[in-house]
Amino acid sequence: MTRAGPIPILRVADVLLTTIHVDLQDTIAAAFQEDVLLEIEATGAKGIVIDISGLEEVDTHVARILAETGSMARLTGARAVLVGMRPEVAATLVRMGYAMGAIETSLDVEEGFRLLGAWPKG
């Protein structure tokens, strides 16, 4: 598989997991969205958990990229769940007048996997 961007996307059972740990500048953001779509196609994953616990701030530019990624995943038949948003990030986004309407959210990676019905039993 050819992947263009620096953000790794892991396959765990039938779900994908990715952690955003770098600034989503324009070129990286576009590569990330394409990588997500290619991985969904290649693996047949039913969903993707996007972990943003490493992001200390999410501006409307990054929020738009994340919401877009969710919409793109949905068009290919996969559910995208955004997890790990820090309290101060959530407060800031809502104060700015933005809510991540286009993407599902969960508290953390574990809850995200549960939401997708992918948390391993036992």
Added chain:
Amino acid sequence: MPAVAFASQTMSKETLAIEREEDIVQVRKRARALAQARGFDAFACAALTTAASELARNVWVHGGGGEATLEELSDGTRFGIRLVFRDHGPGIADLERALRGGYSTARSLGLGLSGARRLVEDFEVDTRSGEGTCVTITKWTRF
């Protein structure tokens, strides 16, 4: 201590160029470093740095580049961080609409200016057609 409050004093001042997309990150990181050093809590840090990110991006995308000045202030009881964003772009055609929010262009949600305004205590815009835009924001520690 004097009985009357004195005007805010500048404790440090620095200017960073915004010419490439990476410069937005540098402005944001520097604003965060100043805010953290002055004891801003996580919510205030996120508010200030997110506003910085929005305004620096506006300089880069709409203003064709410019600069950010970061200033540390004290009014005797609180610390403040003042950020000034300057560009020599076309200016904001409909400022009222931009401040209301949802004035979207192809590359944004249209919430940059209106959103940044809601995150700080003091907010000023000076925009002139064909000359450029200058946005000044200040965030203060709570106590």
